[in-house]
Amino acid sequence: MATRSRTLVVALTALALLVGACGGGAGGGGASTAKTVKIISSLPMTGASRTQTVEIVNSIKMAIDETKITNVTVQFEALDDATAAKGSWDAAQEAENARKAINDKSVVAYIGTYNSGAAKVSIPLLNQAGLVMVSPANTYPGLTKPGKGEANEPGTYYPSGKRNYARVVPADDIQGAVAAQWAKDNGAKRVYIVHDTQLYGKGVADVFRAKAKELGLAEGGYEGADKADNYRALANKIKDSGSDLVFYGGIVDNNPAVLLKDLKAVVPSIQFMGPDGINCSEFLKQAGPAADAKTFSTFGGVPPEKYTGKAAEWLKNYDAKFQNKNPNPYAIYGYEAAKVVLAAINKAGDKADDRATVLANVMGTKDYDGVLGKWSFDANGDTTLTQFSGSVAKGGSWSFVKELSTK
Amino acid sequence: MPCGGARIDLFLAAIVIGITNGAFIALIALGYTLVYGIIELINFSHGDLFMLGTFACLTTLTLLGFATEVGIGGTPWWALLAAMLLAMAFCGTLNVLAERIAYRPLRKAPRLAPLISAIGVSFIYVNLGLLWQGPTPRRFPDLLPQYDFVSQMFGLETLVRFTFKDLFVLGLAIPLMLALAWVIRNTRMGKAMRAVAQDSEMASQMGIDVNRVISFTFLLGGILAGAAGLMYGLYNNNTVFTLGFDAGLKAFTAAVLGGIGNVSGAALGGFVLGLLSAIVITFLGGQWDSVGVFSLLVIILVFKPTGLLGQGASD
Known part of the structure; x- marks a missing residue:
């Protein structure tokens, strides 16, 4: 054992020296302005969200691989903000990831988080360090929009007084509303609302x-x-209430699939609807036959089979690279988030390693022509896109029903 | 809105749900209390051992070709029996090994040392689970008949349901508990267990092989956890590597509630916890579940520090 670990140490030291030497060589040999910058992502890679987060990370890697920026080498590191003990995102781990990004001077952008509750932890930390954060998946309105969350939101997340957070997904003030409209259109008369007691879940509920x-x-x-x-106790209560639709605000990690199963056992005819937090293959896999034609979900954008133009081209490349024709809805958002950051680094030119310049460039994104269409970040850091879709469970996957609006 | 009749309906339904949920908690709680009764160690890895039990069943059933749903009438009883026996053997062996490797060398050490090593074993189990079935929750095949006795046999239209699954859980859990009580009361080994629990030094002077008795106790605890693993999987059709933490916490609470070290107390504590939780969820709402359960624990411990059936720390 002792010999083995010594061999390992020797090997690691040699590797470190080698890497160090290569890095030095490249720096000396290249143009005098050559710079290395780093992008960090922080997503829950342990737990039920893993299927989606792996797809997002793949997407980010793909964006970085195919973008060449003159004189700038972009490195990428994917951090996990979930812990094995919790099996889901963890506030302490998210704070640690944010600090890690802050302390690494080469980091110019932070892509994350997946869960709105986690964003609440890292936005203020990164804000004080002047590091830009772009989320591919946070939908809780209070993170950016005044008057849509608690009284002190969103100001409380930005202690420096300057915004550093933007998201490429439309928020829940739209999602929750289109879901209610859809429920009504589907003929629901009495709704039972359940949430997972988290920031995102309760927000959308x-x-x-x-x-x-x-x-x-x-x-x-x-x-x-x-x-x-x-x-089972909750399912009985729902049956007793005479509701014909259950809206679940929450994420797949908190066992909505089991709720659906227990619910269908007592009220087979009930409709079940949830937001993007359950719009993933994982939810259907766990729910099994309980996820029937009366199981609905909403999410921002359109599903892969409806992609057109640049999005369709992206899907083709994604499939070629990762053999996945039907990635979960957030994969494309991961790509867009990375592309926006890369565009900001590119625009910064000589100041590619300057956090303030990259921050200003990301926040100032206007009329960006990306895979999601042509869009901008508004003053709050929200995307100008407002498109939502509704899907229904069909044979173990989510099938597109229609685009949703509140009208 | 619902009238008085519906309230009673809801209440009875909550009772049935509480009893079945309590049976799982009770089986796991027995593992805590058995070990505590003998060597006064809170075996924090026990909840995670139960999680590995569900995994052992899942793997066995998958290997036997029952990973997918089977409809009514198609229940492969032999496969379930095989999965349960295997999980029992697996968890029992693992628990005995853990005792031999992580707790026995520390038996003479200060009390905190084995407690910490139990937490260490718990981490090892969790990561073993992570390696075994991956980081995402796994679906457990739904192999039991979907039969509700209340509506299908008696034709009653109420909220109260007593399904075949409930019968399966109770029909397995209660005989197991009775068998445990019988082993402790009537066998030579049971007598030795009680002797070691009272005074291990004196017992060893009287010619009892204390190490063997302790190993046997861990074996019993592991066997119960393995059985609970199969029941949990078939009942909830879901398992995940983090399952052990919550299950362990609940079972530990039940063991304390009933009087830790007392076997009937642990069983009683499990049922009380399950019932209380179902009633709180039904009448107060899901977010009050833990609040209700732990408030009761505090109240009981204030008035009866030894738990419902505990007899003080003297023995």
């Missing part, structure tokens, strides 16, 4: 609740449910 009330839908109940082994 609250938007749904307000819109449902406005649309005249009766409320069978509203409650937060912690992650549990089974939800």
